[in-house]
Amino acid sequence: MLKGKHIILGVTGSIAAYKAAVLCRLFVSAGAEVRVVMTPLAKQFVTPLTMATLAKHPVLVEFFNPENGEWNSHVSLGEWADCMVIAPATANTLAKMACGVADNLLLTTYLSAKCHVAVAPAMDLDMYAHAATQRNLAQLRRDGVYVIEPEQGELASGLVGKGRMAEPAHIVKEVDAFLGSETLAGRRFVVTAGATIEAIDPVRYISNHSTGKMGYAVAAELAARGASVTLVSGRTALAVPEGVDRVDVVSAEEMYNAAVEAFAEADGAVMCAAVADYTPVTVADEKIKKGDADMSIPLRRTKDIAAELGRVKGGRLLVGFALETDSGAANAREKLERKNLDFIVLNSLRDAGAGFGCDTNVVSLIDAVSCVELPLMSKREVAARIVDRMEKLLN
Ligand code: C5P
Numbered sequence: 001m002l003k004g005k006h007i008i009l010g011v012t013g014s015i016a017a018y019k020a021a022v023l024c025r026l027f028v029s030a031g032a033e034v035r036v037v038m039t040p041l042a043k044q045f046v047t048p049l050t051m052a053t054l055a056k057h058p059v060l061v062e063f064f065n066p067e068n069g070e071w072n073s074h075v076s077l078g079e080w081a082d083c084m085v086i087a088p089a090t091a092n093t094l095a096k097m098a099c100g101v102a103d104n105l106l107l108t109t110y111l112s113a114k115c116h117v118a119v120a121p122a123m124d125l126d127m128y129a130h131a132a133t134q135r136n137l138a139q140l141r142r143d144g145v146y147v148i149e150p151e152q153g154e155l156a157s158g159l160v161g162k163g164r165m166a167e168p169a170h171i172v173k174e175v176d177a178f179l180g181s182e183t184l185a186g187r188r189f190v191v192t193a194g195a196t197i198e199a200i201d202p203v204r205y206i207s208n209h210s211t212g213k214m215g216y217a218v219a220a221e222l223a224a225r226g227a228s229v230t231l232v233s234g235r236t237a238l239a240v241p242e243g244v245d246r247v248d249v250v251s252a253e254e255m256y257n258a259a260v261e262a263f264a265e266a267d268g269a270v271m272c273a274a275v276a277d278y279t280p281v282t283v284a285d286e287k288i289k290k291g292d293a294d295m296s297i298p299l300r301r302t303k304d305i306a307a308e309l310g311r312v313k314g315g316r317l318l319v320g321f322a323l324e325t326d327s328g329a330a331n332a333r334e335k336l337e338r339k340n341l342d343f344i345v346l347n348s349l350r351d352a353g354a355g356f357g358c359d360t361n362v363v364s365l366i367d368a369v370s371c372v373e374l375p376l377m378s379k380r381e382v383a384a385r386i387v388d389r390m391e392k393l394l395n
Helices: 017-029 040-044 048-055 074-080 091-099 105-112 125-129 131-142 168-179 213-224 252-263 305-312 328-338 379-394
Strands: 006-011 033-038 083-089 116-121 151-154 160-164 188-193 228-233 244-248 268-271 278-280 299-301 317-323 343-347 363-366 371-373
Touching (some): 006 048, 017 048, 033 048, 033 105, 074 105, 083 105, 091 131, 116 168, 125 131, 125 160, 317 328, 328 343
Parallel strands (some): 006 083, 188 228, 268 317, 317 343
Antiparallel strands (some): 151 160, 343 363
16 A cells, blocks of 8 residues: 555654664555654754665755755645655654644644654653643644554663554555555545534523534544535534535434435435434524523424434445433444444443543443443544444445
């Protein structure tokens, strides 16, 4: 998959920079075109001559050449690349990336890059475990950066722990996997996400705690694999993932209409939205005045979008979500059947790190015959597992 791919290899000032030479060589021998960008400090650890010879191109370090004023354009470099891999990535560079600091060519290139970005952290175990580094890595994951986890082992300091940069062969494998991942090119999917809002009057409404993060992660993952994605989105504060076409809706009724329309052209749908089950029978034109007496609001059932898509799906793929506070697996299976889903993702609300607003989730993938319990992972990783399963079913 790396053949003909354009890779920017970013090298920062870590002892592990010597492994960047091997990494560069592996990328080139896999058929990739490599441009190396180094931070000024990285030059102390591995020479530009070594890197340039292996990459078969001059190494870029400074914004411009002081001799002749030639400008190193981070913008065109960012546009040229299919992928930017920063290996090794020091705690310092990760922190700057997380904050958007742009004080060297590697960082401006990162900020300009429209391609996949992966980082392979390398540092001492305490630096890696430090709350600040973990916070920065979490931020970078949220920004869509793929983190190639460091390994456990002996470190340059002589200490033993997690912080050793992943081995070059492993980095190549991971980059190959996510670059070769346009496996859904030509496919079209609908994803519903976020909370719907059911108006009571011009001021009040019924809604729920969904933030849309899980659905947005699924949409991003499908798009990253080359699929066309229509994201039918209720209220959320999230930005539209790259390559995704978003349709904003407010109520369950609007979501129903938008999802049914988009599904007509689709190969499948993933129903992540937290759709209100009830909506007020009437919406008051004016703000309802309070009185001394209690009041009740008559509610009627909304339409079940997943069930409707399940009814018309034919051979197409339909994935649902279930959020249960009791008898999770049994209820999820009942929904699987009733809504004619191919599989259902059961969310846990009980586990730490799962549920509304978290960047992580704990889920089980349930179909008619199996139940796969996944460990705590980022919502993007959960999305990847869901899409892996969808791909298997499609093929
Ligand atoms: O029945 P329940 O709401 O628990 O089912 C959850 C699944 O059904 C989720 O995939 C959700 O997005 C979908 N759903 C829907 N339309 C509704 C209610 C739920 O698409 N009105």
